[in-house]
Amino acid sequence: MKLHHLTNSRSHRILWMLEELGVPYELVCYQRESTLLAPEALKRIHPLGSSPVLEDNGLVLAESGAILEYLQETYDAQNQFKPTTPQAKADYRFWLHYAESSLMPLMVMKTVFGNLDRPPVPEMFRKIGAMFGEAVQKTWLNRRIDTHVNFVEQQLAAHEWFAGDTLSCADFQMSFPVVAMLARRAPEELPHARRWLSTVESRPAWQKAIEVGGPLILSAGG
């Protein structure tokens, strides 16, 4: 099994799960270009050229949620990372989809609109870019992100893990946006999300993922 891993990216989710599963894998690391895009080399593995990409048994898989579900179905024989009760199963499915379909697009927008004042935006557009970016954030984007951040915090106030009482693929999937949303907030804000992340960071598998794949340093969470 081979994980194509862009440093400081969603691929950390997969690394963390691989380490939790304890299955052997080969890691191929890529660095972002100055545009923050992945290098062209990744397009030779999968046409979308984004990370993560997992190669296993002749399959080439993209989309972190789909990869997590594949790993769970293929290598988690005891269903350690998939809950079984109806409510927890519903939550599991919800958070697996929600992370990339509702939450991450807002965070990507935050990154884009917050970076219009710097390269690779051409110098002559940076001043107007900064004003435009700030207007979008203030009038619309920050409020949308706040709603989602509070929603995540409420879930973690009511449950130890995203899908109930046990660690699951829902947590692997949500780890990337939670790290991002905590990065820009004061320590006393979001106590439940912080408690969740501290527990996550104390797990040997998380620490090993950081050791082999590099740190996760994000700041798009508003």
Ligand SMILES: N[C@@H](CCC(=O)N[C@@H](CS)C(=O)NCC(=O)O)C(=O)O
């Ligand atoms: N929805 C996809 C998003 C993949 C994605 O956009 N990955 C980012 C890294 S966090 C990336 O590769 N960006 C660089 C690029 O697309 O060129 C997933 O969850 O796997």
